Amino acid sequence: MADCEEDPNSLVLDFTAKGLKIVEIPNDIQPTGLICDRNDIAKIENLDNHPYLKQVSLACNHIVRMNGISVLKHLNVLNLATNSIVNIEGLEELSELSWLDLSGNSIKNFSPLCKNTQLHHVDLSDNSIACITDLSPLTHLQTLLLHGNTISSLKTVPSYLPRQLSVLSLESNEIQDLNEISYLSCLENLDQLSIARNPCVILTSLYPFKVV
Known part of the structure; x- marks a missing residue:
């Protein structure tokens, strides 16, 4: 049985650590939130009859393809951290998506996010990203987390990152030149x-002389 948390405006189903292999919601209820973290889910499916979900968390599963999320047109919050995702897909029509966590996957290219113009928080930490691609259309973006990748150059930042960005994490990348x-x-x-x-940063701390 799922643990349900209900207030006057929302119904959240919590299936955390239930040993689930598939996502399955009874058709006679319409939750606004779904949590299925720490299960054995390999595929996003069976969401077609629940188009009014606004928050979905499927962290710590075995998901490879994320295109099944595309049916949730009213989604605001999506957490797919710590899965096996290689490509960002299925988000093009999610015009209301504002918070996204794709940390701990195997993503190399995040350019598909340029169509999600309402995003204000994006976590792409601990992936396989080697370069910063174009997010300039994301005029609401405030937080971008890119730590734990393989980024070596920031030359594309002036053209590709929105100017209003307030939080940027580049920790644990491959930037050689200060x-x-x-x-x-x-x-x-x-x-x-x-x-x-x-x-x-490591070299500067080891050799604290002036760089010219």
């Missing part, structure tokens, strides 16, 4: 920046 940080000067509203555990 001068790359100068490309972030265009982000005039940046309040929080992390570049720890990059080669340029």
Whole structure:
């Protein structure tokens, strides 16, 4: 049985750690939230009859393809952290999506997100991203988490990252040259920046002389 948390405006079904292999919601209820974290789910399916879901969490499963999420046109929050996703797909028509967690997957390219213009929080940490691709259409984006990837250059930032970004995490990437940080000067509203555990920072701490 699912644990249900209900208030006057929403019904959230919580199937966390139930040993589920498929997503299955009774057709006679219309929840606004679904949590199926820490199960054995390999495929996103059986959501067609529940188009009014606004929040879905399927973290810590075995999902490879995410295209089954495309039927949820009113989705605001999506958590697919710690799965086996390689490609971002199925989000093109989710015009209301504002919060997205795809951390801990095997994603290399995040350019498909450029169509989700209402996003304000994106977590792509601990993936396989080697370069920053175009997110400039995301004019509401405030937080972008890219730590734990293989990014080595920030040259594309002035053209590809929205100027209003306030939180950016680049910790534990492959940035060799500390001068790359100068490309972030265009982000005039940046309040929080992390570049720890990059080669340029490690070398600077080991050899604290002036770089010219």
